[in-house]
Amino acid sequence: MEATRRLADAGVESPRVDAELLLGHVVGRSRAGLVTLDDVDDDAAARFGALVDQRADRVPLQHLTGRxxxxxxxxxxxxxxxxxxxxxxxxxxxxxxxxxxxxxxxxxxxxxxxxxxxxxxxxxxxxxxxxxxxxxxxxxxxxxxxxxxxxxxxxxxxxxxxxxxxxxxxxxxxxxxxxxxxxxxxxxxxxxxxxxxxxxxxxxxxxxxxxxxxxxxxxxxxxxxxxxxxxxxxxxxxxxxxxxxxxxxxxxxxxxxxxxxxxxxxxxxxxxxxxxxxx
Known part of the structure; x- marks a missing residue:
């Protein structure tokens, strides 16, 4: 996943987990629920990309999900x-x-x-x-x-x-x-x-x-x-x-x-x- 690489390059300690949690937050699914996710619409993809950018800038994951x-x-x-x-x-x-x-x-x-x-x-x-x-x-x-x-x-x-x-x-x-x-x-x-x-x-x-x-x-x-x-x-x-x-x-x-x-x-x-x- 490109998002995982982006976060890893930014020095985030758990890039894959954070990318999956951000995607789950955007589409309203748990990490486990992403397994059956077939497609992400353009709006969700744009919101996900913006969140990944913020996480790469080291904004805390919890601030981005609010939880x-x-x-x-x-x-x-x-x-x-x-x-x-x-x-x-x-x-x-x-x-x-x-x-x-x-x-x-x-x-x-x-x-x-x-x-x-x-x-x-x-x-x-x-x-x-x-x-x-x-x-x-x-x-x-x-x-x-x-x-x-x-x-x-x-x-x-x-x-x-x-x-x-x-x-x-x-x-x-x-x-x-x-x-x-x-x-x-x-x-x-x-x-x-x-x-x-x-x-x-x-x-x-x-x-x-x-x-x-x-x-x-x-x-x-x-x-x-x-x-x-x-x-x-x-x-x-x-x-x-x-x-x-x-x-x-x-x-x-x-x-x-x-x-x-x-x-x-x-x-x-x-x-x-x-x-x-x-x-």
Whole structure:
């Protein structure tokens, strides 16, 4: 397929998959459904070509289709919001294991973006009382949109709050009541090289975390410690190279125990977990 070659020449990591997903988007079929596609009319071919050109210019695939798959959900995404990654699904799985068997647990997702973490927890643990916090005015519109869309599909509602995860007064009404705090915070070190899809299209507030990438986390730990009940759980995603530094930061804070780091499916350090001390 010419589109596959075009994307490969542009340096796209998965050119054939992306070409097939774009064609499926244009003609309203799944990738599997393309097997029986006999012909593409001129209008569809023109729209497909335009999308391939944009993808070759490294516009994220999800921005072109308007959708991002995450666990059991499809979320709306586009300019102004961080595109959820498959690696983050493991953090959700960990959180759901902590919530198993609990009736109406309170969960807070700090820096929610598209709402992927918060909405997945609400979808897979019906009855959980989930609050999604987002600071970026552009991103929170996507959070709200996806939250409303999931309510339309009969999922448990998720509260969406405009706020800064480092704000000492954030969600004061939940102090000491939260079972799980989860976050995929900005953690890219300033000046780090990232793919064009990220550098040109993910919102800066979702990416950059200071010289070592951990400035936002430093401010967020006290908020998480305040929100969590004694024995409650904290889970934070991080960059590959922060698998030692972030656990050390959590231990040094003093309000957490059972600090542990976890790897993703590729064996790379991916997220740190801890429990709020009982004292």
């Amino acid at each position: 991002a798959a995450f666990r059991h959900l499809e979320l709306s995404v586009g300019p102004g919001v961080f595109v959820p990654r498959p690696e983050t699904e493991l953090l959700v799985e960990w959180a759901l294991e902590r919530l198993a068997g609990l009736d109406g647990p309170i969960v807070v997702d700090l820096g929610s973006g598209s709402g992927a973490i918060a909405l997945s927890i609400a979808h897979e643990h019906p009855g959980a009382r989930v609050t999604a916090v987002e600071r970026d005015p552009g991103a929170i519109e996507w959070t709200r949109h996806n939250a409303l869309e999931r309510v339309g599909k009969k999922d448990t509602p998720v509260g969406v709050v405009a706020g800064d995860m480092t704000d000492a007064a954030l969600l004061g009404e939940l102090d000491g009541r939260v079972e799980v705090v989860v976050s995929n915070p900005p953690y890219v070190p300033d000046g780090a090289r990232v793919p064009r899809e990220v550098a040109d299209h993910d919102p800066p507030l979702a990416l950059w975390g200071g010289p070592d990438g951990l400035d936002v986390v430093r401010g967020m730990l006290s908020v998480a410690a305040r929100l969590l009940r004694p024995g409650g759980y904290l889970g934070i995603e991080h960059a590959d190279q922060q698998g030692t530094a972030l656990p050390a930061l959590v231990r040094a804070h003093g309000a957490f125990t059972e600090v542990e780091d976890h790897v993703d499916l590729a064996g790379r350090p991916r997220f740190t977990t801890a429990r709020r001390t009982e004292g």
